[in-house]
Amino acid sequence: MVGLEVSDDAAVWKISDDVAVIQTLDFFPPVVDDPYDYGAIAAANAMSDIYAMGGEVVLALNILGFPSDLEPEIVAEILRGGAEKVAEAGGVLAGGHTVDDREPKYGLSVMGLVHPDHVLTKANAQVGDVLVLTKALGAGIITTALKGGAADPAHVARAVESMKRLNRQAAQFLQQVGAHACTDITGFALLGHAHEMAEKSKVRLQVRVDRLPFLDGAVEYAEQWLFPAGTCRNEQAYRCGIEFAASVSEEMQQLLFTPETSGGLLASVPPERVQTLLTLFADAQAPCWVVGEVADGAGIQVL
Amino acid sequence: MKDEPKTVDARGLACPEPVIMTRKALQQADEVLTIVDNPTSQHNVTRMAEKAGYMVQVEQRGDGIYLHIAKGHAAQEPVPAPTAAPQQVLPTVGPLVLVVASEFMGHGEHTELGEVLIRSFFHTLGEIDPLPTTIILFNSGVKLVAEGSPVVEDLQALCARGVEVLACGTCLGYYDLKDKVAVGQVSNMYSIAETMFRAGKVVHL
Numbered sequence: 001m002v003g004l005e006v007s008d009d010a011a012v013w014k015i016s017d018d019v020a021v022i023q024t025l026d027f028f029p030p031v032v033d034d035p036y037d038y039g040a041i042a043a044a045n046a047m048s049d050i051y052a053m054g055g056e057v058v059l060a061l062n063i064l065g066f067p068s069d070l071e072p073e074i075v076a077e078i079l080r081g082g083a084e085k086v087a088e089a090g091g092v093l094a095g096g097h098t099v100d101d102r103e104p105k106y107g108l109s110v111m112g113l114v115h116p117d118h119v120l121t122k123a124n125a126q127v128g129d130v131l132v133l134t135k136a137l138g139a140g141i142i143t144t145a146l147k148g149g150a151a152d153p154a155h156v157a158r159a160v161e162s163m164k165r166l167n168r169q170a171a172q173f174l175q176q177v178g179a180h181a182c183t184d185i186t187g188f189a190l191l192g193h194a195h196e197m198a199e200k201s202k203v204r205l206q207v208r209v210d211r212l213p214f215l216d217g218a219v220e221y222a223e224q225w226l227f228p229a230g231t232c233r234n235e236q237a238y239r240c241g242i243e244f245a246a247s248v249s250e251e252m253q254q255l256l257f258t259p260e261t262s263g264g265l266l267a268s269v270p271p272e273r274v275q276t277l278l279t280l281f282a283d284a285q286a287p288c289w290v291v292g293e294v295a296d297g298a299g300i301q302v303l
Numbered sequence: 304m305k306d307e308p309k310t311v312d313a314r315g316l317a318c319p320e321p322v323i324m325t326r327k328a329l330q331q332a333d334e335v336l337t338i339v340d341n342p343t344s345q346h347n348v349t350r351m352a353e354k355a356g357y358m359v360q361v362e363q364r365g366d367g368i369y370l371h372i373a374k375g376h377a378a379q380e381p382v383p384a385p386t387a388a389p390q391q392v393l394p395t396v397g398p399l400v401l402v403v404a405s406e407f408m409g410h411g412e413h414t415e416l417g418e419v420l421i422r423s424f425f426h427t428l429g430e431i432d433p434l435p436t437t438i439i440l441f442n443s444g445v446k447l448v449a450e451g452s453p454v455v456e457d458l459q460a461l462c463a464r465g466v467e468v469l470a471c472g473t474c475l476g477y478y479d480l481k482d483k484v485a486v487g488q489v490s491n492m493y494s495i496a497e498t499m500f501r502a503g504k505v506v507h508l
Contacts, residue, residue: 148323224326225351229317232343240462243488250350297482 002053008121008200009052009183012114020116024049026186027063027107031143031261032160035074039081041163042106045186045262047089050112051171052184052265054120057089057112062096065105078106089166118175120182125201125268129180129294132277134170134287135264137190138218139163143261144228145221155217162215163262170265170288173280177273185263188234191256193266194300195238201268204297207256209248211291214255222255230259241299248302256302268294308334314367318344322351325372329355333374338367345370361397397503398436403444406452408508418453424508425457434466435506437498439490441471444508448487449480458486469495 002012010024026046030038047057062082066075086093086108096109142159145151167184174182181201183193190207198205234257244253269277274290281288295301309332313321321337321344328335329352339345345368349359352372362369407417408424425447428434438461440447447454448470462468468487475481475489499505 144319148319150323150326223354225322225347225354226319227322227347228319229343232318232346236465239467240459240487246491246493 002119002121008123010049010112012053012119014116018115020114020119022050022053022055022112022114023110024112025063025107025109027105028261029103029105031163032146032156034160035077036081037160037164039078039083039106040085041081041160041262042078043082043085043108044164044166046108047085047091047110047112048167048184048186048262048265050110051167052120052182053112053114054118054171054175054182055112055114056168057086057091057110059111060086060091060093061109062093062098063105063107063109064096064098065101065103066098067102067104068100070104078104082106082108085164085166089168120171120174120179120267121200122181122183122197123200125181125197125203125205125294126270127203127294127296128271129268130271130274130290131194131205131207131292131294132267132269132274133185133190133213133264133289133291134167134267134281135162135165135185136213136215136218136287137185137260137263138215138255139263140189140228140230140258140260141218141221141226141255142215144258145217145224145226148226150221150224150226152217155215159215159217165262167265169284169286170281173277173284173286173288174265174267174269176280177269177277179267179269179277181268182265183267184265185260187230187259187261188238189231189257189259190263190266191242191300191302192234192238195241197266197268198241198298198300201294202298204295204299204301205292206295206301206303207292208303209252211289212256213287213289213291218255219251222251222258225251225254227254227258231257234259242302243299244302253302266291308332308336308371308373311335311337313344313348314338314340316344318347322347325370326351326355329357329372335372337370337372339370340367342368344368348372397501398498399433400499400502400505401435401438402499402505402507403438403440403447404442404507406443406446421447421508422453425454425461429457429460429464434461434464437467437469437502438487439469439471439495439498440487441474441495443474443478445470445474445480446478448485449475449478449483450485451483452485455485462486469498471495
C-alpha cells in the first residue's frame with residue numbers, strides 16, 4: 001500500500017481486508033547522557049513511525065551497537081529503557097541483534113498493525129484543514145547545546161521528558177476524529193516534514209510562528225546560534241518552496257529547519273472536528289496545538 | 304587585554320562545535336581567530352559573533368577559512384590606511400550572487416535573441432562550477448520564475464541543488480504573477496539588498 005515510490009513514514013503491507021502490516025526501523029547514537037533515557041528515547045522515536053501511520057505497535061527487535069570496552073551496566077540500562085518503552089506501547093520485544101561499533105547506537109525495528117482503511121499518510125491533507133502539532137519543538141537544538149556543554153540541565157530534563165513520550169495516544173485521538181494526513185517530526189525538522197506533506201498532498205501549508213510551541217531554552221539556544229550541521233542540510237534540501245514572512249527572524253527560520261528527535265505528530269484535521277480533537281487532548285491532559293492551516297497551492301508559507 | 308588574538312582551530316569539526324569553541328574563546332580574549340573548513344561553520348560562527356556585537360573579517364586561505372573576530376571599535380584600529388602601499392586584494396569570499404533584472408539577456412534590437420540567450424544561459428548554468436549561492440530576480444526578470452517561463456525547469460533543477468532563488472515580490476505584484484510563481488521564494492527588498500551586500504561577488508546578467 002505504501003512503499004518507496006510514495007515515501008512515507010513507514011512501509012505498509014495489506015495482508016487482508018482488515019489488517020495491514022506497518023514496518024519501520026530507526027536507530028541513532030546517544031542524544032543524552034543517561035543510558036536509560038537514551039534507550040527510551042530511541043525506542044519512542046523508532047515506534048513513532050508506526051503511530052504516524054495511524055497504527056499500533058505489535059513487535060519490536062533491538063538494534064544495538066557498542067564498543068567492547070563499554071561497561072555492561074550501561075548497555076543493560078540502554079536496553080532496559082528501550083524494553084520498558086516497548087512494554088508501555090503494548091508491544092512485545094522479541095530479541096534483536098548487536099554489533100561491535102566505536103560509537104554506541106541503539107534503536108528498534110518495529111512491526112505494527114493498522115486497518116487498511118485507516119492508514120494515515122502524508123498524502124491526504126485537504127484545503128481548509130487545520131494543522132495540529134502534538135509536541136513542542138526544540139528537542140534537537142537542546143540536545144545539540146547539551147553536547148556542546150552549553151545547555152541548562154532544567155531545559156534538558158524537559159526535552160528528555162518530551163522525547164520519551166510516546167505518540168501513541170496522540171495517534172489514537174487523531175484516528176478517532178478522522179485526521180486526513182499525519183507525519184511525525186524528526187530529522188527533517190518541522191519544515192522538512194511539513195514540506196513533504198504539502199508535496200504529497202498537493203496543497204500549501206500555512207504555518208503560524210506565533211502559534212508554534214517551543215520547549216524552554218530552544219529559542220535561547222537558537223539566538224546563540226547553536227545549530228547542528230543538520231540544520232543547514234535541511235535548509236538546503238527544503239528551502240525551495242518555503243516562503244517566510246519578513247517578520248520571521250533568521251534564527252527562527254533556522255530553528256524550524258533544525259532536526260528534532262522523537263518529535264510530535266503533525267496532522268491535517270478537518271476543521272469541523274478540531275474542537276472535538278482538542279477536547280480529547282485536554283481531557284487526557286495531553287498537549288496539542290493548532291499551528292496553521294491548509295490552503296490551495298504548493299509549498300509552505302511561514303507567517 | 305592586549306594579547307595576541309586567541310586562535311580556535313575548528314577545522315574538521317561539525318557545527319555547533321566551532322560556534323561553542325569560539326564563544327568560549329571570546330569569554331577569555333577580546334580578539335579571536337577561528338579557523339573553519341566549511342561554509343556552514345563560517346556562517347554560523349559569523350552570525351553568532353555578529354549577534355554578540357563583534358565584527359568579523361573573513362580571509363580565505365588555502366588551508367581554511369580564517370575568521371578574524373574582534374569588538375566593533377577594535378576592528379577599526381588594525382585596518383591599514385587606504386594610502387598604505389599597493390593595496391593587497393583579498394580573494395573573493397562569501398556567497399556568489401547572480402542578479403537577473405530582465406526577462407531577456409542583453410539589450411539588442413530584437414527581443415527574440417534576448418529570449419534565446421536567457422534560455423541558453425540558464426540551461427548552461429547547471430553545468431558551471433561554482434553554482435551561484437543565490438539568484439535574485441527583479442523587474443521583468445521575475446517573469447522567469449512564473450508558470451510558462453521557458454527556464455522554470457532549469458531554475459527548479461538549480462533550486463533542487465541548493466541554489467536559493469529569490470524573486471522580488473513587488474515586481475511579481477506589478478506583473479500580476481504572485482499566484483503563478485513556479486519556483487523559488489517571493490522575497491522583499493530588505494532581503495534582496497541584504498543578500499547583495501553580504502555577497503562575496505555579485506554578477507549582473
